[in-house]
Amino acid sequence: MDIVRLTADPLSLDAICREVGSDDCGAISTFSGTTRNSFDDREVVRLEYEAYEEMALSEMKKVCFSLREKWSVKHIAIYHRLGLVPVGESSVVIAVSSCHRRDSLEAVAFAIEQLKARVPIWKREVYGSGDAQWKQNAECHWTQHAKGS
Amino acid sequence: MDIVRLTADPLSLDAICREVGSDDCGAISTFSGTTRNSFDDREVVRLEYEAYEEMALSEMKKVCFSLREKWSVKHIAIYHRLGLVPVGESSVVIAVSSCHRRDSLEAVAFAIEQLKARVPIWKREVYGSGDAQWKQNAECHWTQHAKGS
Numbered sequence: 001m002d003i004v005r006l007t008a009d010p011l012s013l014d015a016i017c018r019e020v021g022s023d024d025c026g027a028i029s030t031f032s033g034t035t036r037n038s039f040d041d042r043e044v045v046r047l048e049y050e051a052y053e054e055m056a057l058s059e060m061k062k063v064c065f066s067l068r069e070k071w072s073v074k075h076i077a078i079y080h081r082l083g084l085v086p087v088g089e090s091s092v093v094i095a096v097s098s099c100h101r102r103d104s105l106e107a108v109a110f111a112i113e114q115l116k117a118r119v120p121i122w123k124r125e126v127y128g129s130g131d132a133q134w135k136q137n138a139e140c141h142w143t144q145h146a147k148g149s
Numbered sequence: 150m151d152i153v154r155l156t157a158d159p160l161s162l163d164a165i166c167r168e169v170g171s172d173d174c175g176a177i178s179t180f181s182g183t184t185r186n187s188f189d190d191r192e193v194v195r196l197e198y199e200a201y202e203e204m205a206l207s208e209m210k211k212v213c214f215s216l217r218e219k220w221s222v223k224h225i226a227i228y229h230r231l232g233l234v235p236v237g238e239s240s241v242v243i244a245v246s247s248c249h250r251r252d253s254l255e256a257v258a259f260a261i262e263q264l265k266a267r268v269p270i271w272k273r274e275v276y277g278s279g280d281a282q283w284k285q286n287a288e289c290h291w292t293q294h295a296k297g298s
Binding site: 027 | 161162163166170171172173174175176177178179180181182183184185186187236237239248250253254255257258261
């Protein structure tokens, strides 16, 4: 089962892992990307995310597909939050279950690299000083010229 | 901060990630080892864990130490459940926070390998047929001759 979601709600690892867990699996690996309180020595108070939703979901499904070509995994969940994400909260969660630990560990590391490279999602950094800046995902080929900063 | 715990309580990823999360970190990676419903084609209904507790905690701290020698990570949590763990529930959770994703991803993969190799914890597989078997951790040098099956 491949679960890909864009949501405005806070992300719960326990809830997502209940979705990917399976009684015949011995391993669940996860990665959470969280909002940091600074960028280049500037205080960040929150991030806001926007996506080309249809294209983002399509690319997230392709990440699942390419992951299954390489590893034997049971279920995959990729959740990305949209809108406001306060400091310390997760903007992205990837969770993968597998019978044996090596598969899910390697698959999660691969998935976050692929997500950064392929999925058209932007973030707006809001600073303590009150101003803000839209940022393209520097690693994503979709976004490199699509939205100014 | 290095958190190592042996507990009879169910393990919550959300609770453990709140402990390792940090406002200056952008990444949390986790690994959960869960009870599978079969082993070698036999139905498993639950596992029971026992540890040399003092030695297990000491070795878990050493895993944290050796991990910090290799990667730049913020907080580490290693939780192992003792006693009965039903099918589908986690017996072990490792969670690591880091500023950048690569560190916590690699550190978690390393930590579960080290944990399997170093920490003296046994499991008793209870089968659907009613019988049971104590198993040493096949990867652990402490346990190889310490407890019969």
